Amino acid sequence: xxxGYVVVIGGGVAGMEAAGQLxxxxxxxxxxxxxxxxxxxxxxxxxxxxxxxxxNEVIEYLHKHIEHDNITxxxxxxxxxxENSRNKFIIKTTLGKELNADAIVVATGFDxxxxxxxxxxxxxxxxxxxxxxxxxxxxxxxxxxxxxxELPGRIGFVHCVGSRDEKAxxxxxxxxxxxxxxxxxxxxxxxxPESNVFCFYMDMRMGGALYEELYMESQExxxxxxxxxxxxxxxxxxxxxxxxxVEDTLAGRPLKMELDMLVLMAGMEISEGSxxxxxxxxxxxxxxxxxxxxxxxxxxNRSNIKGVFYAGSCTAPMNITETISHARAxxxxxxxxxxxx
Amino acid sequence: xNIEGKKRIWSDYQKEIADDHFFYVRSCIRQSFFPGSExxxxxxxxxxxxxxxxxxxAHTTCxxxxxxxxxxxxxxxxxxxxxxxxxxxxxxxxxxxxxxxxSFGLYTEILETWKHFPKELEKTREYLFKATGREFDIPxxxxxxxxxxxxxxxxxxxxxxxxxxxxxxxxxLRIVEHIGCHYAKMFPKSGVGGAxxxxxxxxxxxxxxxxxxxxxxxxxxxxxxFRQYLVQANRxxxxxxxxxxxxxMKPFMPDxxxxxxxxxxxxxxxxxYTIKEMGGVTYGADGESVPVLTYEELAGLVLGDNPWDLxxxxxxxxxxxxxxxxxxxxxxxxxxxxxNGKQMPIPKNLINV
Numbered sequence: 001x002x003x004g005y006v007v008v009i010g011g012g013v014a015g016m017e018a019a020g021q022l023x024x025x026x027x028x029x030x031x032x033x034x035x036x037x038x039x040x041x042x043x044x045x046x047x048x049x050x051x052x053x054x055x056n057e058v059i060e061y062l063h064k065h066i067e068h069d070n071i072t073x074x075x076x077x078x079x080x081x082x083e084n085s086r087n088k089f090i091i092k093t094t095l096g097k098e099l100n101a102d103a104i105v106v107a108t109g110f111d112x113x114x115x116x117x118x119x120x121x122x123x124x125x126x127x128x129x130x131x132x133x134x135x136x137x138x139x140x141x142x143x144x145x146x147x148x149x150e151l152p153g154r155i156g157f158v159h160c161v162g163s164r165d166e167k168a169x170x171x172x173x174x175x176x177x178x179x180x181x182x183x184x185x186x187x188x189x190x191x192x193p194e195s196n197v198f199c200f201y202m203d204m205r206m207g208g209a210l211y212e213e214l215y216m217e218s219q220e221x222x223x224x225x226x227x228x229x230x231x232x233x234x235x236x237x238x239x240x241x242x243x244x245x246v247e248d249t250l251a252g253r254p255l256k257m258e259l260d261m262l263v264l265m266a267g268m269e270i271s272e273g274s275x276x277x278x279x280x281x282x283x284x285x286x287x288x289x290x291x292x293x294x295x296x297x298x299x300x301n302r303s304n305i306k307g308v309f310y311a312g313s314c315t316a317p318m319n320i321t322e323t324i325s326h327a328r329a330x331x332x333x334x335x336x337x338x339x340x341x
Numbered sequence: 342x343n344i345e346g347k348k349r350i351w352s353d354y355q356k357e358i359a360d361d362h363f364f365y366v367r368s369c370i371r372q373s374f375f376p377g378s379e380x381x382x383x384x385x386x387x388x389x390x391x392x393x394x395x396x397x398x399a400h401t402t403c404x405x406x407x408x409x410x411x412x413x414x415x416x417x418x419x420x421x422x423x424x425x426x427x428x429x430x431x432x433x434x435x436x437x438x439x440x441x442x443x444s445f446g447l448y449t450e451i452l453e454t455w456k457h458f459p460k461e462l463e464k465t466r467e468y469l470f471k472a473t474g475r476e477f478d479i480p481x482x483x484x485x486x487x488x489x490x491x492x493x494x495x496x497x498x499x500x501x502x503x504x505x506x507x508x509x510x511x512x513x514l515r516i517v518e519h520i521g522c523h524y525a526k527m528f529p530k531s532g533v534g535g536a537x538x539x540x541x542x543x544x545x546x547x548x549x550x551x552x553x554x555x556x557x558x559x560x561x562x563x564x565x566x567f568r569q570y571l572v573q574a575n576r577x578x579x580x581x582x583x584x585x586x587x588x589x590m591k592p593f594m595p596d597x598x599x600x601x602x603x604x605x606x607x608x609x610x611x612x613x614y615t616i617k618e619m620g621g622v623t624y625g626a627d628g629e630s631v632p633v634l635t636y637e638e639l640a641g642l643v644l645g646d647n648p649w650d651l652x653x654x655x656x657x658x659x660x661x662x663x664x665x666x667x668x669x670x671x672x673x674x675x676x677x678x679x680x681n682g683k684q685m686p687i688p689k690n691l692i693n694v
């Protein structure tokens with residue numbers, strides 16, 4: 001039985017999960033992805049927190065999920081315009097394709113904060129300043145060497161890069177950076193047991209299952225140092241070491257440290273693709289520029305446009321578990337909606 | 342160090358700088374300590390670049406130092422600056438060119454304040470009118486004079502008689518650029534290249550053949566910092582800040598320091614003397630101290646001006662080692678003579694002589 005035509009915009013974790021579940025529920029689904037590969041940011045994540053499972057395992061699950069007769073996957077596809085006529089949608093792509101839909105699931109996800117915007121940290125200027133995504137790629141290739149070919153002995157992590165930062169225009173917490181830093185710090189200690197690893201944090205926000213345990217393990221088993229304070233600036237010394245200035249707010253004193261490598265825990269922002277889709281569909285956004293749901297408690301998948309639903313981190317920073325749950329909830333909302341149409 | 346990363350940041354902070362017709366406002370400190378700099382700027386603009394630059398003799402101090410010492414309240418300084426704008430309006434100019442970084446910071450701060458608090462602007466208009474009968478317009482373009490030299494850096498390079506190259510080694514001179522805090526740290530958009538990696542001085546250095554040194558304490562205060570110096574009991578703190586900067590740049594063996602702020606030029610120059618007297622410490626090669634020049638002085642050397650006409654002899658750290666590296670011909674016996682050839686008193690205890 002065919003229950004309706006649904007277009008899912010975005011082929012990341014949320015979009016893939018939603019498409020699979022909708023297909024299982026008898027809908028004919030077109031899954032649109034702007035890149036030539038599905039999986040979104042997960043493709044760039046080597047190991048996942050908190051259990052350090054291989055990211056590919058989740059990707060494989062999602063790929064199997066969308067191998068369904070009811071799903072048409074269109075890669076390299078960008079939406080040009082959307083016509084909404086009595087809650088029947090006609091979606092035109094930049095390649096000239098026209099798609100009809102009874103409902104739309106927006107799963108356009110997030111972009112990582114561009115760390116070069118925090119100019120004082122010198123990303124893109126100093127060779128050994130990386131982002132958390134860069135480091136994850138390094139884990140994937142098992143190459144942790146510095147620009148000069150040596151292995152780092154002293155490594156720092158800067159939390160809240162582009163999050164909880166009025167100057168960056170982002171007052172919200174990206175929620176996942178703390179646990180990512182803890183996970184990556186542990187992995188670094190495993191690769192480089194003799195190294196010294198420092199995390200510079202404002203608060204440790206470990207609000208997920210097994211996160212706090214991971215945080216304790218990083219200190220007790222691996223000896224990761226946590227310093228409560230915000231890095232103010234980064235420079236480079238004569239011998240190409242990074243000079244990091246930070247205030248240790250617990251000790252009540254400024255610190256100037258020499259490090260070999262600095263990792264910036266880039267926060268999450270509504271994606272550029274989401275912004276364009278939002279304009280095409282007249283979707284409302286909140287103060288944090290993510291899509292605004294019609295109700296924070298019982299309507300987090302519903303948009304201000306009838307027949308348009310949200311899935312995943314286009315509404316707020318989410319981890320993979322939450323993203324998959326949110327996508328499944330979106331499917332539940334879509335099915336209820338289609339029944340009433 | 343990735344220069345492409347810096348270029349990306351610079352492209353985000355390109356301000357509009359007027360091309361001609363400037364209302365010029367001088368700096369209290371620079372007129373007193375580096376008078377050749379402002380003189381050179383006017384000569385460059387009027388006689389070499391053929392630009393229209395006007396000075397109004399009724400222009401006064403902006404009261405910036407008193408403002409930062411909590412002596413002058415904000416309503417007063419706003420009215421003083423409004424009076425400068427009134428003089429500009431009466432003189433028929435719309436582009437203001439500001440010689441002092443402290444003044445520049447105040448002008449930008451006050452314009453930003455008026456933008457966000459229009460009632461303050463209206464009050465200032467009222468105060469100025471009641472006190473002087475004058476009215477004013479907001480400038481169409483606001484530039485620090487280092488912005489203007491930056492804008493015309495390639496024209497200067499095209500007319501250069503000297504390049505910033507060590508004539509003995511053939512290597513570019515190693516130049517530390519130091520930007521005044523009030524130039525762009527409050528409002529990064531108001532400075533060429535922003536606050537973290539400003540381009541205003543480094544652009545000049547590169548256009549004229551030198552090499553910019555990036556060192557860990559590049560952003561640190563020169564040591565002036567108003568309260569660090571103006572409160573006498575804090576002066577040890579002032580010296581310690583300067584010491585921190587120079588210790589950080591020493592391994593890079595700088596040939597000179599280039600600044601765009603009168604306070605920075607003064608303190609990085611004079612505290613080197615103090616530090617040498619206190620502990621015998623110097624920061625240049627071969628036990629020398631590091632000459633600290635203004636951007637006008639450096640532009641003047643590039644254009645082949647006589648170093649003593651530029652006023653380099655009025656610095657505490659003398660520039661002879663730098664002049665020799667540049668391969669310039671100069672006569673040290675002329676240093677303290679007037680234009681008429683009259684010998685003036687020769688200061689004692691200068692360094693680098």
